[in-house]
Amino acid sequence: MMSVFEAAWVIARRDFIATVYSRSFILFLTIPLIMFGAIVLTSQFVDDRTLSQPQVAVAADSATVSALAGARARLVGGTSEFTFPKLTAVAPAENVAVQARRLLADDAGSYSAVFSGTLDRPVLTGPTKIEENVALRMNLIIDDARRVAALGAAGRSTAPVAIQRVVTEQAAGNLQMIRQDLARAVQGLIFGVTVILATLLLSNLAEEKTNKVIEVLAASVPLDSVFLGKLISMLGISFVGLALWGGILGLAYLLLQIVQDFVTLPVAGPAVGWPTFVLLVLLYYGVNYMLLGALFLCIGGQASNIREIQTLTMPVTLLQAGVFFLALTAVGSSGGTLTWFAYIFPFSSPLAMIAFASESATVWPHLLALIWQGAWIVLTIRISSRLFRTTVLKSSSGESFFSFLHRARPRG
Amino acid sequence: MSVSLAIEAKGLFKSFDGKPAVRGIDIAVPEGSIYGILGPNGAGKTTTLRMLLGIIEPDEGRRSLLGHERPLEAAKIVGYLPEERGLYPAMTTREAIAFMGALRGLPLEIGRKRATILLEQNGLRDYVDKPIKSLSKGMAQTIQLFGTIVHQPRLIVLDEPFSGLDPINQGRLEHLIRDEAASGTTVIFSTHVIHHAERLCERIAIIADGQVRFEGLVSEARDRLRPQVRLKTRSADGPWRRALPADTRLIDGFWQFELPAGGIEPLLKALLDGGAGIEELSIERSGLHDAFVAIAGEQAAKQMEAAERAELGEAA
Numbered sequence: 001m002m003s004v005f006e007a008a009w010v011i012a013r014r015d016f017i018a019t020v021y022s023r024s025f026i027l028f029l030t031i032p033l034i035m036f037g038a039i040v041l042t043s044q045f046v047d048d049r050t051l052s053q054p055q056v057a058v059a060a061d062s063a064t065v066s067a068l069a070g071a072r073a074r075l076v077g078g079t080s081e082f083t084f085p086k087l088t089a090v091a092p093a094e095n096v097a098v099q100a101r102r103l104l105a106d107d108a109g110s111y112s113a114v115f116s117g118t119l120d121r122p123v124l125t126g127p128t129k130i131e132e133n134v135a136l137r138m139n140l141i142i143d144d145a146r147r148v149a150a151l152g153a154a155g156r157s158t159a160p161v162a163i164q165r166v167v168t169e170q171a172a173g174n175l176q177m178i179r180q181d182l183a184r185a186v187q188g189l190i191f192g193v194t195v196i197l198a199t200l201l202l203s204n205l206a207e208e209k210t211n212k213v214i215e216v217l218a219a220s221v222p223l224d225s226v227f228l229g230k231l232i233s234m235l236g237i238s239f240v241g242l243a244l245w246g247g248i249l250g251l252a253y254l255l256l257q258i259v260q261d262f263v264t265l266p267v268a269g270p271a272v273g274w275p276t277f278v279l280l281v282l283l284y285y286g287v288n289y290m291l292l293g294a295l296f297l298c299i300g301g302q303a304s305n306i307r308e309i310q311t312l313t314m315p316v317t318l319l320q321a322g323v324f325f326l327a328l329t330a331v332g333s334s335g336g337t338l339t340w341f342a343y344i345f346p347f348s349s350p351l352a353m354i355a356f357a358s359e360s361a362t363v364w365p366h367l368l369a370l371i372w373q374g375a376w377i378v379l380t381i382r383i384s385s386r387l388f389r390t391t392v393l394k395s396s397s398g399e400s401f402f403s404f405l406h407r408a409r410p411r412g
Numbered sequence: 413m414s415v416s417l418a419i420e421a422k423g424l425f426k427s428f429d430g431k432p433a434v435r436g437i438d439i440a441v442p443e444g445s446i447y448g449i450l451g452p453n454g455a456g457k458t459t460t461l462r463m464l465l466g467i468i469e470p471d472e473g474r475r476s477l478l479g480h481e482r483p484l485e486a487a488k489i490v491g492y493l494p495e496e497r498g499l500y501p502a503m504t505t506r507e508a509i510a511f512m513g514a515l516r517g518l519p520l521e522i523g524r525k526r527a528t529i530l531l532e533q534n535g536l537r538d539y540v541d542k543p544i545k546s547l548s549k550g551m552a553q554t555i556q557l558f559g560t561i562v563h564q565p566r567l568i569v570l571d572e573p574f575s576g577l578d579p580i581n582q583g584r585l586e587h588l589i590r591d592e593a594a595s596g597t598t599v600i601f602s603t604h605v606i607h608h609a610e611r612l613c614e615r616i617a618i619i620a621d622g623q624v625r626f627e628g629l630v631s632e633a634r635d636r637l638r639p640q641v642r643l644k645t646r647s648a649d650g651p652w653r654r655a656l657p658a659d660t661r662l663i664d665g666f667w668q669f670e671l672p673a674g675g676i677e678p679l680l681k682a683l684l685d686g687g688a689g690i691e692e693l694s695i696e697r698s699g700l701h702d703a704f705v706a707i708a709g710e711q712a713a714k715q716m717e718a719a720e721r722a723e724l725g726e727a728a
Contacts, residue, residue: 002488010511018500212494215496216559217515220492220512220516221484
């Protein structure tokens with residue numbers, strides 16, 4: 001008999017080749033790139049959101065208009081163009097109150113509020129809900145305009161201050177923030193890839209059942225090998241994806257470096273250092289996928305067709321999301337029951353430990369975590385295959401739960 | 413002289429959701445033989461084969477496959493064609509055959525070479541790189557059969573192998589089974605078509621209602637019924653009729669009855685002396701069908717015939 005691993009390799013190789021040459025794999029590769037591109041484009045669009053910026057009509061004399069415009073320009077210079085409402089000067093009518101209502105009712109104008117009066121007696125006409133976005137910011141603009149006007153009247157002015165910079169390599173608060181962001185980003189990336197892979201894995205098992213190949217497989221090799229083989233193949237497939245996406249991002253980075261020389265990698269890195277961190281991320285990515293994948297196979301194995309698989313996809317994704325949010329509690333945490341639970345609970349442990357790697361330089365807990373997670377992979381595969389045998393093949397297992405330990409050795 | 417057994421099963425019992433499917437099956441398949449499991453649909457043939465192969469575990473009883481109590485340990489020297497054929501549609505025929513061999517421990521490269529040879533030997537050279545999805549049902553079944561034997565197993569288990577095949581492919585399959593047996597391979601197959609078993613098997617097991625009703629040589633099954641005598645007399649009636657056995661029936665002008673225990677000679681003498689005049693006489697050994705009816709019952713035989721008719725319609 002072939003060993004569990006030899007048989008798993010046969011299954012994995014078949015699945016890997018079949019998937020890599022399939023159309024769904026092209027989708028698997030391109031969807032994350034399209035999503036990434038869409039996010040980049042959207043962020044560009046958001047930076048250019050002139051339509052969503054509030055506009056305030058200024059129905060005042062030219063001196064007031066000029067003072068407000070100057071104040072706004074100064075404030076925008078220290079923040080951003082979109083922090084303050086856009087000001088548009090309109091010639092004041094005889095009855096400014098009537099004019100303000102007319103301006104606010106005019107769809108073409110798109111005004112959120114109307115300023116009238118003077119700097120000392122300002123009036124802002126508009127609905128109550130403008131308070132937060134417009135009124136408070138108009139207050140700042142008016143205050144600045146008044147301050148400058150008062151200084152001018154006193155014959156004084158303020159020159160811009162030049163801050164003397166003392167450059168340090170890093171600030172603890174800043175470093176902590178970067179590490180937390182890094183942990184969250186890696187957790188998010190792994191979560192995203194696993195969601196896609198889970199769907200592929202479930203479809204793969206459904207295909208096996210609809211093609212009725214499972215009977216041939218079950219008669220030839222242990223079911224543990226079938227499940228392990230499927231997991232390994234999907235892991236391999238995901239590494240192909242990661243290599244491709246990583247390559248594209250790397251090329252894009254190099255291109256940007258050529259075009260804009262200010263793009264550089266952050267000086268601050270994970271607590272364990274970049275090489276160890278990358279290695280740990282790959283390992284945790286692998287075990288995270290294997291753990292969740294084995295669980296999905298367990299659930300997917302119970303479904304008999306694509307429709308049932310689709311029905312299962314939603315709760316499975318929700319389950320993943322739950323695990324993801326649990327792991328997020330480990331980021332920036334200094335302990336606590338929930339954080340410890342995230343570290344120990346096998347399905348959240350890999351993601352939580354990524355946060356630990358990013359924020360703590362201690363390495364030995366990772367060894368412990370990987371052994372713990374590895375044991376759970378074996379256990380989950382074993383439970384999945386037994387459940388599959390019992391419910392789908394309608395057979396009691398007839399062998400001891402840990403008989404795989406005997407089967408791991410080839411007997412010729 | 414003791415015969416070494418490729419398969420030995422004793423007291424196999426299996427129930428699904430509390431309903432017994434197989435009730436105490438005993439089977440002994442000698443090495444190098446062609447063995448048939450006969451029975452109507454739902455008799456427990458597939459369940460028996462699946463238990464023998466370890467796809468499902470029996471609730472009770474034990475089995476041994478080429479000396480292995482755990483069937484998967486013999487996986488490298490066993491080939492299996494399930495009733496529900498299964499192949500990956502996108503795979504080419506050569507890859508599908510090689511993959512099935514690889515599942516049984518045959519290196520892929522050797523599997524590919526043997527697959528090409530098998531396809532060429534059977535006039536299917538043009539199909540080497542064709543995907544399974546482009547093949548007819550019968551052709552795909554042939555490919556799966558090649559996948560079953562590509563690793564040159566010592567035991568081949570075929571579940572309803574003739575099902576869905578047209579007569580030409582059925583003939584090819586019979587030829588292949590004989591060839592494998594001639595090279596020393598044990599072949600066991602289930603079928604609900606009696607004449608396949610009759611033509612191919614040395615030994616059979618007749619299963620009905622989850623139980624083995626008969627297990628032994630085909631000739632032993634047939635010998636359970638006495639030979640049938642068909643007699644045509646010149647005279648239609650006369651005192652000679654008293655000499656005919658009590659179970660005699662007149663069918664299409666022929667007197668038909670079982671061969672008397674004392675032989676045909678005393679009866680012939682009585683008929684000739686009585687002036688019956690013998691026009692035609694034949695003594696026919698019982699066929700397996702008659703034996704099956706006698707062993708498994710009329711109901712089981714009718715179910716088998718119905719399944720066979722349905723299958724012929726499907727294959728056509």
